[in-house]
Amino acid sequence: MDLFPSTSRILRYLRGMNAENVKEWKIELTYRADFIRGMLEPLIFVFPFVLFAMSLMGGRTSSVLEGLTGVSDGITYTIIGYIFMGFLNTAVWGMGFALRKEQWYGTLESIFVAPVPRWVYVLGMALHSTVHQGIILFFQILVVYVLFGVILNVQGVLPVLVFIALMLISLVGLGLMVSGLALIFKEGWIVSEVLYSLITIVTPIAYPLAVLPPLLQKISLTMPTTYAITGIRHFLIDENMGVGLLDSYSRLIIIGVCWIITGLLIFQIVDRKVRREGTLAEY
């Protein structure tokens, strides 16, 4: 077995990822009502966050928040944090459930006999989920602009895209890990739910890091979402970043590499385990 795949194999893997993406779109669009629900739900979920923030601040702005982050508009602060955290959803629910979904369809064994590594399906799902989330993000920004008058700094779009891309590297690692674990723990939603909740708590979505207890602040610094959300808000609404831009990018890359390696490792171990135990198609 060659250590590095040949060009033709790499091309096949890429073709496989794209096919997975296209297949998911086709299946998703056959459930039209659910597709519309999926598009609207994130919009509806943002309202409690906003109303909660408004009730605490007694309006739209907060001098305390401004002192901690450099941004006084708590509504804009919360909304931006929330809508960009949608990418975490793609990792733990979209990618994480890529193989679990195939178990439900009954097609897992059919795809696992194809000559591509099993992570190709997860990356294909990552592609699908990212495009999906991108569309939701666009609508969310449009709606919050109309409803709350949130205005973003358009010039900051390019570095924001870099932050998103770097965050996605880590999230792909997380998706691989969850995807593997979901094959062992047949109730994989518990893994997703726990990881999602933990990461959400230590990420500065609706509150700055400063309000977290010291231990959680330290954990927060190991999360890619912390640097990405802060960086995105910095370029879109001038939040203080705390660390320099290059430092943020470097940390995101290092965390990304670590998470990808961990994700792949766990995925390979689980793949071997379920093939040894014969529990691949069980659900």
Next chain:
Amino acid sequence: MDLAPEHAIIAKGVVKTFRKKGRRKYGIGPKITPDELIYAVNGVDLTVRRGELFGLLGPNGAGKTTLVKCLSTLLLPNKGTAIISGHDIINDPIAARECIGITTGGERTLYWKLSGRDNLRYFAALYGLSSEEADRRISYLMKIMGLEDRQYERIEKYSTGMRQKVSISRALIHDPPVLLLDEPTLGLDPSFSRFIRSFIKKDLNQKQKKTIILTTHYMDEADQLCDRIAIMNEGKIVAVDTPEVLKRRIPQDEVLEVRCLGHADFSGIGQRVYADSVEGVTIYRIHAENVEDIMSQVIQAAHSAKILSMNVTKPTLEDVFIHLTGARLTGEDNEQ
């Protein structure tokens, strides 16, 4: 392990075990029965020649599907390995999978919300076919399967037989040299079964010279189609040969097949008696050197059952199986 040029598949000492967990008191308490190690495949050696149609025959639970899953890399053997078209299934599983087309059992192995054509297009991409190649190949397969008119309909609207045709098309999408067909006619009506059997024998094996491993528990299917048959029982191969040679392994008696309503006691009549029950009708197969000699005894012994028919036949593969294993292909042990 070396693969001679004439061999497409060699399996050596393949063992696959599963651990059956012991029962616990109230589901969470201490174990009241110990864990059990089940040998689904127990030291299988197998050689399949290029272009050969090789049958794996055995009752449910014999280990046929587990062996096929090991060969297709879906399961990892505990011991042993196999070489498929020159590629080791453990050391180079991706290369091995490139050479294999497989149909696994079950109706839900396709995406029901996609059309037949879209299903094949997806799998074509996984097997590395370009868009043009895939289109050409899909059109060809849809045509020979007689699905051209229905190819744009969703799989959920297909009949079981049509789904099986798409499953076989999926296995053939990359034109592999080796096919693993796991119970390809299971649950199909007679006309679809006939089509699938004829397609496997004439098109895939005789015309396209594919190497095929076919698992089945239908003895007629194995008898009609296979060049050689391995009889499996309890994870082991108990005999391998051509159907004709296998049938010569048992004494060349005549067999009196008696079909009746209710049960009769034919024990002690002839050499051996086997019984089976199909849809309320009990079928007895009584082996004897000369059937005419036992006819009156049979009629007398059947007094409590209503005889529907009596036929004189030759030993079948099922008789061979019973002779070798003491069990019927249905998995029941009905020797009287």
